[in-house]
Amino acid sequence: MVNKPNLRTVNVMRYVTPLREGGSMPAIAEADDEFLYVLKFRGAGQGTKALIAELIGGEIARKLGLKMPELVFANLDEAFGRTEADEEIQDLLKFSTGLNLALHYLSGAITFDPAVNVLDEELASTIVWMDALLMNMDRTAKNTNMLMWHKELWLIDHGAALYFHHSWTNWKEQALSPFLLIKDHVLLKQVTQINDIDKKAKELLTNSFLESVVSLIPDEWLTDTFFETPQEFRNAYLEFLNTRINHSSNFIKAIENARTTAI
Structure with missing residues (x-):
């Protein structure tokens, strides 16, 4: 019997800080389960293609016994970015309404x-x-x-x-x-x-x-x-x-x- 991967879905509650090292502008965000995640946005440059690659790659890595932070679907409400002061981030949030992908944040790594x-x-x-x-x-x-x-x-x-x-x-x-x-x-x-x-x-x-x-x-x-x-x-x-x-x-x-x- 195949041990099938299963991703939880969380709701994004708080945008904490952007991670500007990468071109896709991921961010640290807090979800409704009170955990912090590195949030990958569907509205970023490579769109959902990058999320698909992240999902497939992450679950294959896990199957091979490699350590990967938990992947979750992260739901972003359309009203989420309205109070964001930074216009670039506000646009990113607006175009990322719906299901995004997130990895558990490894604090101190x-x-x-x-x-x-x-x-x-x-x-x-x-x-x-x-x-x-x-x-x-x-x-x-x-x-x-x-x-x-x-x-x-x-x-x-x-x-x-x-x-x-x-x-x-x-x-x-x-x-x-x-x-x-x-x-x-x-x-x-x-x-x-x-x-x-x-x-x-x-x-x-x-x-x-x-x-x-x-x-x-x-x-x-x-x-x-x-x-x-x-x-x-x-x-x-x-x-x-x-x-x-x-x-x-x-x-x-x-x-x-x-x-x-x-x-």
């Missing part, structure tokens, strides 16, 4: 520093395998999108993954791509167990599990015109992921070649 924090090679191999699967270009030395919290590594921000869905025009070809940008991955030199990880990951990322993940994507996030119905989009995401996993040798070869060059 510090950015992963590859010069200080040395990871176990199995962990590093798992992260690189996953990022090659998802075509995540955003785990470089400049921007690791990893945090150290209570002496453990946590992954954040998969919004730049699955970039084929910004146009959809060649998504079937992209599913077979070796993903050459893996050469810039911050953990590349520590990848020594990629074939073992490939075998383990394939046992975990079954079609049933992946189907349960894409089924979480809300209809209101699937409004592009490339397909006619939300379910057609979900089917395409599922086909992309299955194809990529079934042909993982394409990106494993790219990882091995990049690692040889880096060393």
Whole structure:
């Protein structure tokens, strides 16, 4: 039986502070469960595509045994931004009415520093395998999108993954791509167990599990015109992921070649 992911829905009650490091202007916000979250807005530059990538990437990471802050759907009422003084933030809130995505805020976490924090090679191999699967270009030395919290590594921000869905025009070809940008991955030199990880990951990322993940994507996030119905989009995401996993040798070869060059 597949252990299906299930996301809670919270209501955003208070905008605390913007996080201006990224271009999408996420923010720390408080929800009606009294927890703080890093809120990713549907009205930001990459729109709901970034939220979809975050959702799929986060749940796959969790399935692979990697630490991810809890993801929740975050509902934003249309009246929420009216009292916000900053016009840029007010516009962002106005265009983000409805369901957004949020991650539990890891208070006190510090950015992963590859010069200080040395990871176990199995962990590093798992992260690189996953990022090659998802075509995540955003785990470089400049921007690791990893945090150290209570002496453990946590992954954040998969919004730049699955970039084929910004146009959809060649998504079937992209599913077979070796993903050459893996050469810039911050953990590349520590990848020594990629074939073992490939075998383990394939046992975990079954079609049933992946189907349960894409089924979480809300209809209101699937409004592009490339397909006619939300379910057609979900089917395409599922086909992309299955194809990529079934042909993982394409990106494993790219990882091995990049690692040889880096060393």
